[in-house]
Amino acid sequence: MPYRAPIPDFAFILDHVVAFDQVRQTERFSEATPETTRAILTEAGKLCETVLAPLQRVGDQNPARLENGVVRTSPGFAQAFAAMAEGGWLGMAADPEYGGLGLPQTLATAVNDMMSSACLALQLSPLMTQGQIEALENHADETLKTCYLPKLISGQWCGTMNLTEPQAGSDVGALRTKADPNGDGTYAITGQKIYISWGDNDFTENVCHLVLARLPDGAAGTRGISLFMVPKHIPDAQGNPGTRNALRVVSLEHKMGLHGSPTAVMEYDRATGWLVGEAHQGMAAMFTMMNNARVGVGVQGIGVAEGAFQHALGYALDRKQGKTPLTGAGAIVEHADVRRALSVMKAEIFAARAIALANSVAIDMARATGAEEWQSRAALLTPITKAHGTDIGCEVASAGMQVHGGMGFIEETGAAQYLRDVRVTTIYEGTNGIQAMDLVGRKMMDGGEAAFRLLQEVEDGAEAARESLPDLAEQVWQAAESLREATEWLVAQDMQDRFAGATAYLRAFARILGAHYHLKAALAGDARRRALAEVFITRVLPEHVGLLAQARAGAASLYALSDEDLAA
Amino acid sequence: MPYRAPIPDFAFILDHVVAFDQVRQTERFSEATPETTRAILTEAGKLCETVLAPLQRVGDQNPARLENGVVRTSPGFAQAFAAMAEGGWLGMAADPEYGGLGLPQTLATAVNDMMSSACLALQLSPLMTQGQIEALENHADETLKTCYLPKLISGQWCGTMNLTEPQAGSDVGALRTKADPNGDGTYAITGQKIYISWGDNDFTENVCHLVLARLPDGAAGTRGISLFMVPKHIPDAQGNPGTRNALRVVSLEHKMGLHGSPTAVMEYDRATGWLVGEAHQGMAAMFTMMNNARVGVGVQGIGVAEGAFQHALGYALDRKQGKTPLTGAGAIVEHADVRRALSVMKAEIFAARAIALANSVAIDMARATGAEEWQSRAALLTPITKAHGTDIGCEVASAGMQVHGGMGFIEETGAAQYLRDVRVTTIYEGTNGIQAMDLVGRKMMDGGEAAFRLLQEVEDGAEAARESLPDLAEQVWQAAESLREATEWLVAQDMQDRFAGATAYLRAFARILGAHYHLKAALAGDARRRALAEVFITRVLPEHVGLLAQARAGAASLYALSDEDLAA
Incomplete structure (x- = not known):
């Protein structure tokens, strides 16, 4: 099944889940009307489907190589890069003064997501350039800006x-x-x-x-x-x-x-x-670049997850094995365990994508309004978007291989490449362990204020859903309460104990946010949105219990094992 | 860090965790004394360290290839296979009448574990032969046995x-x-x-x-x-x-x-x-072969996990980054999140290995005594050993890559190979989804009797530990109770609802068994065993809550999403 850009999903999340309207209502981003948004995403989606996606396997099979000091890129990459530049996609969020389109980061995030699904290896180049553009916009002097920005934005x-x-x-x-x-x-x-x-x-x-x-x-x-x-x-x-x-x-x-x-x-x-x-x-400037890149890398994970999911679903709809309970026709998608895998994959992608887009909305609002609350929201969400998005990328790519059975391990199928490609995203731009430490360390310097503010929204969301979706709302509310308690515990600990539980805490936070956005989708959407929310809230969200136990386990037992004990 | 065979770990698990003494007390296996056991494992360990481990990277970099209809194997594989044959390792559990050593399967499992750590690609060949030997022993007529078994056992x-x-x-x-x-x-x-x-x-x-x-x-x-x-x-x-x-x-x-x-x-x-x-x-005969192979494949996962763990630990002890809380010297093993990863990896390996060895003890007891209770115990544990052992193989190999940071993604390091190699083990010999369906379907045809009998042992074990390790014992007891309730629920459902929760149920079962064996180790062992048990019981075991919720979620919500909804 060739990649199909999930435009309706983006539109739904922007309109009903992450309140993108706030961004449109700012003066800076007033041009990002629903019509413009839809047109931009559709155009980018087309580029991804027709130009980038066909290069995914080409890059894997014909790696970039070094010849006499010169890098030779994979066949077709030059033309595809030119097409990305031509469409204005490289500088879509950049300052119009230097040739950028000045569009919200939220739309750039959606486009990066699609480009990552289509051809991660090539998409990494514009992602680096975007980070550089932002660093220069914020830190370089006018001479450097004038010299470099127009050329970076144009893709020259x-x-x-x-x-x-x-x-x-x-x-x-x-x-x-x-x-x-x-x-x-x-x-x-x-x-x-x-x-x-x-x-x-x-x-x-x-x-x-x-x-x-x-x-x-x-x-x-x-x-x-x-x-x-x-x-x-x-x-x-x-x-x-x-x-x-x-x-x-x-x-x-x-x-x-x-x-x-x-x-x-x-x-x-x-x-x-x-x-x-x-x-x-230099570190301050680099952090500007890294924060942009961290959201971008999280989105790479989500994009690959989408690509891997579509690939696996295509296989599961097509592949026949055994008698199946529904139609008896035997497509493996009808088998409960395969359907469970695919449903969870889809629910995970929705959740991680909503987090990344909510993060991007916070970035846009911070830019448009300068409000500290939006800045700290964006700062809080960045390590979650990065680490969780890339973890989900790996997990969904691996689940996608699994759906393929034996074919998944055969390179020709293409399923394995998603996993091999996405695996680096949990490592680069700061390993996911570093992200988790950032969350419980630097991002909790405020005593957890930004986290508590976000949790309040989660709980308010659950309250608002109680009437029409009482069971799901109650589960989300309870989980948010558990996270609140864990956060209160966490901010009272020293760094060592926080770090010992950081990875689990970050994942638990992402589970609760994912459930929150699914609940919003279920409230605003049709039966399909409710069914997907139910998959996430009944099957995935309960993971938070184990995660929060681990988050609060402290460092002592880890150091009770000496280096020699570990090696024994 | 070159691979080091974990002989003390095997000896400890056999003596204190999985009651291998029962096997020694049977007439059939009375020769497997502690001294003989230790000697066998030591000898096999040496072969793995010196002959097989050096071939791990060789096989990856020089794949087997087909030339004019003839398979050319990787350099060194022929000599290493000859060394395995020479040592009698191919037929160590085979019938002495045909040249086998007639040793317990439990020891073969330990040897397979070590060989899988050292060189999975080559180890797969004897694993297939072992399954074939067992199928022939159980199903072939005397003419076939006489013709084939001696040659298979000798490695000709x-x-x-x-x-x-x-x-x-x-x-x-x-x-x-x-x-x-x-x-x-x-x-x-x-x-x-x-x-x-x-x-x-x-x-x-x-x-x-x-x-x-x-x-x-x-x-x-x-x-x-x-x-x-x-x-x-x-x-x-x-x-x-x-x-x-x-x-x-x-x-x-x-x-x-x-x-x-x-x-x-x-x-x-x-x-x-x-x-x-x-x-x-044919299916009955094939099942003999597959059941053997399924335990063997689970053990492949565990063996690779051990190899990947040792590789990552070696890196973490060596690699310096930043100031560290303990010595300030900066080896990354001292950072809490890295230490958490390595401790959990080690605890996971212990748990999965104990399950595989307990499964093998049940196989040996079934062979030696013919008792139905041992047969059903072995049958119950087989899908758990296979699916959980290979899942842990993938997870630990992936965590090992992560510990390496950027180096993990670079092939020269060798960390990525563990993940690439082990990834197939969750797929072949019946995907892990098939294993989970086997567990909740065929293996629960007895109404859960075999499962309840095993859970009784887990609870008895927790009771026995209450005095000296009250906190850990209580957590294990509670978890076993939850699993008992989930099992009671499960056996009352139709197959469709069982299958919808099968994968999560199998993993939960493995968590509780892992905690059970860790608790036994903590009771019998030193402070290090207790610390490792604490890591598992406080950090990993709580995962069962979310898993059992998913196990009981039923199929309805999965089928509330149509094929078109999944594709939308």
């Missing part, structure tokens, strides 16, 4: 993020890349960076690397880090790609999946760079 | 299972392969079989295919199926490989993992076969 150039070094992964502060002032306002950047997604390509005129490095007077740790723009080709006076900069792709990684996306080891050897933002404030 | 020949056809996967009864009587007591076998693990190799003199086919007077469905021995080379009068039989490998599958194991499409074109057992009774 593209962007990468350079954080990781061999000894500095999750611990970015341990980086060793150096930036020496050249005396003319530029800097000489020297060091090696690893895991650089789309570190090079053969279809944009220039590749713009945002690189974290330390100035000579930079303190140790994260506080001494600055951010630099280091282009592959140094722009000339007219802003066109000029002299080749002193940077190169050393090698490409041989990965489990995402073969169409070249993951580079980059070497900078006194490459010319320009400071972005203030000296020693 | 090896065995395969041929069930699946393109249109007949989980629905074996739909098979079309035909067996025409030749008039001389042999049969002409014609048909195509797929997914034949180790369908051929270049290191045994002969490959013996057990093939399901239908005689001309065979009824439709599973009741008309017979089992045939179809050797690659027809044994001559001296029992040596003679004329080449009319069968061939058509192609090998390109799989997500397990590259060292050739998965063949086999074609039989009036190949000569011999009937094994009675005509039309």
